[in-house]
Amino acid sequence: MKISYHGHSVVKITTEGKTILIDPFINGNSLTDLNVEDEKPDVILLTHAHNDHVGDTVELAQKNEATVVAPVELANYLGTFGLDTVGMNLGGAKKFDFGTVKYTKAFHSSSYTSDDGEVIYGGMPAGILFMGEGKTVYHAGDTELFGDMELIGKRNQIDVAFLPIGDFFTMGPEDAAYAAQLLNAKTVVPIHYNTFPPIKQDPQEFKKMVTGSDVRIMEAGNSFEL
Template structure:
């Protein structure tokens, strides 16, 4: 299984049978090396409804006939647009043919803004625990620091955690170091930084300070093999 980072909060997971995209914000994401017009996806997982996370979900899902797994209200909205969706909610888990998905808490917001300015409520924001072939990936989503992250670390053997460090909209570097310690992943990867001036951070400097497991700031397109 190959897990790769593609800027902002975009993560790609490639197994022998499936390609999974998490929060595919590609168009408008200058750091992203993927092409929304050609990228393959069998499954799209969404943490919440903000445009910089839903990203190119509409186009990618329709072109690939991909399954979109998202928090309930967001999944219902995407379903009205003709996408094949599966709704879930915080604390719920489900076994799919590609692996097990469990949605965790995240303290943030969730809404999708349409081109005409209409704001659509996206339900509760979430993190995602994705378990495939006995390996667990934790995409923490956009969130503040909260103590249940310690519980998630204790309840799960997490191989790779993607943790936001950008500050302003999510936890910043200092809080993210605490989160990395609590989550206790074998590898902690910083995300949600440098996309916009307001979230510029030193990712390598952050990774060097991670005390629990291996802190690793991935270059765009870098792959972790599990």
């Protein structure tokens, strides 16, 4: 399994001959190294409906006939664009041919703003547990710190956790460091920072706060094998 980070909250997983994109915010993302025209995902996983996470899902899915897995209300909305969607909800898991996807809770908000300014309810925000090739990847989505992260960690042997550290819209570095402790992940990767002025952070300071997990600070395009 190959995992790469592409700025903001964009994560790519290559496994079982499939390419999975999580929260593919590409156009408008000043930190990403990706171009929509070059990406060929088989699957898109979404944590919630905010535009900086749904991103370029519609164009990518239409162009590549990708399956979109999302919280059910968001999946229903995206289905109106003719996309192949799978709507899931918190606590639910599904086995696919590329691995298993399970949705966990996140504490945030979730709505999509259309080009004409309409605000569409996106259902509950979520985190994602992805399990494949005997490995478990946790993408926390946008969230504050919450105590059930300890339960998520106890119920799942997490190999790598992607945690937001930007503060302002999500938990900041101090809370994210405590989240890493609760999750007991082998490796932690900070995400959702430095994209916009309110979420400017120094990931090295976050790294200093984390105990018990390896912290991997990734630039856009960096990758590693699990």
